[in-house]
Amino acid sequence: MFKKSLLSALLLGAAALSTAVSADVKKIDEVAVVVDDGVVLEGEIRDIVRSVKAKAAIENQRLPTDDVLRTQAIEKLILESLQLQLASRMGIQISDAQLDSVLMNIAQSEGKTIEEYRQSVIDSGENFEQHREKVRSEITISETMRANVRRRVNISEQEVKTLLEIIEQQTSKEEFNIGHILINVDSDATQADITTRKDVAEKVIELLEGGADFKQVAITSSSGAKALEGGDWGFLSINEMPSLFAENVKGQKKGDIIGPLKSGAGFHIIKILDIRGRETVEIKEVKSRHILIKPSIILSEEKAKKMLEKFVADVKAGNADFSELAKEHSEDPGSASRGGELGWANPDIYAPQFKETLGQLSPGQFSAPFRTQFGWHVVQLLDERTSDATEDSKKDRAYQILFNRKFAEEKENWLRELRSKANIEAL
Known part of the structure; x- marks a missing residue:
């Protein structure tokens, strides 16, 4: 009898301990979203939201609610997970030697030795081995995207010739710092759906024209690739922008809001954040x-x-x-x-x-x-x-401009297609 009671007590104790351990593990990290054969963890979501908040605090920038930041972070992690899974299926692997080479480049760009760079990562509160793996994932995603998008980009000799003629005729040396917001439209959307999304885009423009902070609105509303960066695309010449943007940005002044512009991805809203002249140097x-x-x-x-x-x-x-x-x-x-x-x-x-x-x-x-x-x-x-400029260098530049423009357009299309084919389950 005593032995039976003792056994029961031990089993109950083991069960309690198992439950406690399970609870502790759950608290450490939980699966938030299942993405095909991968997962998005709560800890990953928190890390991105924390990073965005830290950056906003430094820039004294207002942010939307935590729910909105969480949604954007989840979407970013879903796309990253899908690309990493595709990389695995394609056999894309980043070796330690290749990773060390990239880290050395980063250190040199910051004027540091690799040891100084390592220490700066540790001083920032980040585990260096985790940082290495994060960089490895970023390289893997970049290689996967390049391999899949590059094959979708086709450039004819006539396109290069036409752009060369435009460049030669163009006298403007301006570059535009553009902000971008995308109100996406599903590929199978009905006309009613499209009208509804256009109404959303027009309301966003009303907000912006009423003085709303562009970066905050972009983080809250945009489905574009740069949403978490406040929609900031940086400085681009007319020829480096997607055709849809170039046609509407040319001749505009700083502060102008343009849109909604319709494309296959949805409705685009652009703001001219700044304009600068391009320097000519040898x-x-x-x-x-x-x-x-x-x-x-x-x-x-x-x-x-x-x-x-x-x-x-x-x-x-x-x-x-x-x-x-x-x-x-x-x-x-x-x-x-x-x-x-x-x-x-x-x-x-x-x-x-x-x-x-x-x-x-x-x-x-x-x-x-x-x-x-x-x-x-x-x-x-x-x-x-x-x-300064020769015919050969002009031709190379024209080709690169066309490639970058088409690559940016096809990248968005490819990511949407990758996302639409995925089996995603939020837990």
Whole structure:
């Protein structure tokens, strides 16, 4: 009898302990949303809301209610989860070496050594290993987006030619700092739904014209990618904006509110936050070509490096042609088909290690293999010049402007499609 009572007491005690442990775990973090095969945690939501509030406090900016901030944070985390899951299915992985390279770039951009950077992260109250993994996720998302959106961008020679003509005719040197609010419309919306969403957009404009803070309204109401940044797109020239914006922003003055502008995504509202003139300066340009090899599960970091060392040795010995090697092996789709040639460019556009390596070369010289966040490279400096603008650089610039414009438009479409196909369950 005594043994039976003792056993019962032990079982009850174990059950109570199990319940207490479960309760403690639940308090530490809970699943807020199930996103296909992933989850959004309450802790992640709190971290984003806390970060937005901290930034707003520094900028002395008013914020909407916690419920609105929570909704925006959840939406941001849903999209991140979907992209990370897609990255996993695509086999996109960021190695420790690649991650270390990116962190070194960040440290250098802040004028710090990697140890100083590490300490600054710790001093801010953040765990450095968690910070590393956060950066790894950001790189993974960026790579996934680039891989999926880039294939949707098509640019014809005629488009480049037309834009070149516009640039040559355009005398304005203005850049516009634009704020953006998107009142989204579902792809399967009825005409009544569209009318309702347009009414919402017009009410938002009334609020803004009545003196409401644009950033606060954007955080509260916008479905755009920059909602949590107050809808701020930064400074853009007319040619760098989506076509819909460029047609309506040109000629406007600071403080003007434009919209609602209808697109496939919904109704856009734009405010001219600031305008500045563009400076004309001489720049040092480099002409180079490279081969990019990306390490993978099959190809290790060391093998990728050795592969490039052999390429350079073969080219120097006259046993191989650099252009043909680039066409066959380079994993940079933008330059591989051109034999690795990057054309004339300001070296500032390249990754820090790429720019630094080019700066150490003389025309005709090859580099040793080096690592950037994109993979392993060898680069040959073909020529240098100091230039304001030439036909080649104008054409490259026109192509890049078109690419950036179309990439921004297709990115929004791709994210909406990714979101609409997902199985999402709020708990």
